[in-house]
Amino acid sequence: MFEVGASMAWMRYVAGLSTKIIRRTFDTSLPSGPQHWTTYKRREAISVVASIAPWSLPIMIALWKVMPALAAGCSIVLKPSEITPLTALILAETAVEAGVPASVFNVVTGGNASFDYHGDTTQLYLRGQYAHAEKVGTNDYTDYRSRKTKRLTQMNAKDTSLRQPEDMIVGTDSKLGSIYGYTPAEIVDVDKDGRITDADRNSNQYWSLNGRSGVWKLKAFQFARSFETQDYTQDLVTVQIGGTASLDKLKLTYDVSHSAGS
Numbered sequence: 273m274f275e276v277g278a279s280m281a282w283m284r285y286v287a288g289l290s291t292k293i294i295r296r297t298f299d300t301s302l303p304s305g306p307q308h309w310t311t312y313k314r315r316e317a318i319s320v321v322a323s324i325a326p327w328s329l330p331i332m333i334a335l336w337k338v339m340p341a342l343a344a345g346c347s348i349v350l351k352p353s354e355i356t357p358l359t360a361l362i363l364a365e366t367a368v369e370a371g372v373p374a375s376v377f378n379v380v381t382g383g384n385a386s387f388d389y390h391g392d393t394t395q396l397y398l399r400g401q402y403a404h405a406e407k408v409g410t411n412d413y414t415d416y417r418s419r420k421t422k423r424l425t426q427m428n429a430k431d432t433s434l435r436q437p438e439d440m441i442v443g444t445d446s447k448l449g450s451i452y453g454y455t456p457a458e459i460v461d462v463d464k465d466g467r468i469t470d471a472d473r474n475s476n477q478y479w480s481l482n483g484r485s486g487v488w489k490l491k492a493f494q495f496a497r498s499f500e501t502q503d504y505t506q507d508l509v510t511v512q513i514g515g516t517a518s519l520d521k522l523k524l525t526y527d528v529s530h531s532a533g534s
Contacts, residue, residue: 275329275331275332276331278332279331279332279335282332282335282336282339283335283339286339286340286343287339287343289340289343290343290344318341318344318346319346319347320346320347320348320349321337321341321346321347321348321349322348322349322351323337323338323341323348323349323350323351324350324351324352325337325350325351325352325353325360326353327353327355327356330352330353330356330359330360331359331363334350334352334359334360334363335363337350338350338363338377342367342372342376342377347375347376347377347378348376348377348378349378349379349380350363350364350377350378350379350380351379351380351381351382352379352381354381354382354383354384357379357381360379360381361379361381363377363379364377364378364379378405379405380403380404380405381403381404381405382401382402382403382404382508383401383402384399384400384401384402385399385400385401386398386399386400387399389515393517393518393519394515394516394517394518395515395516395517396513396514396515397513397514397515398511398512398513399510399511399512399513400509400510400511400512401509401510402507402508402509402510403507403508403509404505404506404507404508405505405506405507419478420476420477420478421476421477422470422473422474422475422476423473423475423476423477423479423480423481423482423486424437424452424454424459424460424468424472424473424474424481424482425459425460425472425474425475425481425482425483426458426459426460426481426482426483426484426485426486427456427457427458427459427460428458428483429482429483429484430483430484431458431483431484431485432484432485433485434454434458434459434481434483434485435485436480436481436485436487437450437452437480437481438480440452440453440454441453445469447471448467448469448470448471449469449470449471450469450470451467451468451469452468452469453468454468455468456468459472460472460474462474506533506534507533507534508531508532508533509531509532509533510529510530510531511529511530511531512527512528512529512530513527513528513529514526514527514528
């Protein structure tokens with residue numbers, strides 16, 4: 273019961289830290305420990321986190337590694353002990369059911385075998401390792417954002433009285449694009465030709481104009497949805513054999529390994 277309770281306390285604690293990933297130093301407290309610690313955070317790209325959990329306290333120690341990685345937005349590959357793999361597998365299944373995207377929380381299980389022979393003139397060892405990985409789940413996420421596009425720049429950035437560019441089009445030019453009814457006193461005339469055209473768009477902005485008259489442009493808003501189903505299994509087997517053999521003054525040392533997977 274201690275392990276379960278302590279694991280739940282740790283999950284709540286790290287969930288709270290996920291909203292405090294900022295560049296400053298502050299006092300923190302840890303569950304079931306001293307009440308005051310000095311903490312600082314540094315943003316550093318880590319990408320995928322690899323973690324190994326031992327057989328003792330398989331839930332709590334696994335969550336020590338998994339929760340901070342997920343809270344910081346990292347994917348994680350967890351390798352539990354071959355003695356207690358089911359705990360990690362159930363944790364991963366629960367995470368997917370709770371909404372964690374597939375391929376974010378990954379578990380790799382496996383086992384090891386060893387055989388050694390020691391004779392008067394011969395020593396032989398045989399090593400074997402087996403690893404098994406399964407990835408089952410779905411990725412379903414929505415991407416929506418505004419993207420900057422080329423804009424005209426106001427001469428007086430604080431002026432809020434200018435009309436929107438689409439309302440000021442007075443003509444078109446095959447090379448310069450749309451011709452606007454603005455004057456060089458209102459909009460920056462980049463090419464100095466005395467006219468305000470699309471060729472004078474000199475800044476990337478979210479707004480219709482680079483200045484206080486600009487409004488948010490709905491056409492710059494983009495929406496995309498991605499859905500992916502993943503269901504595959506991977507197996508890896510490695511066999512290694514080696515040793516030494518002595519014959520009078522001659523001594524032979526050998527080591528051979530082979531790996532195969534599917």
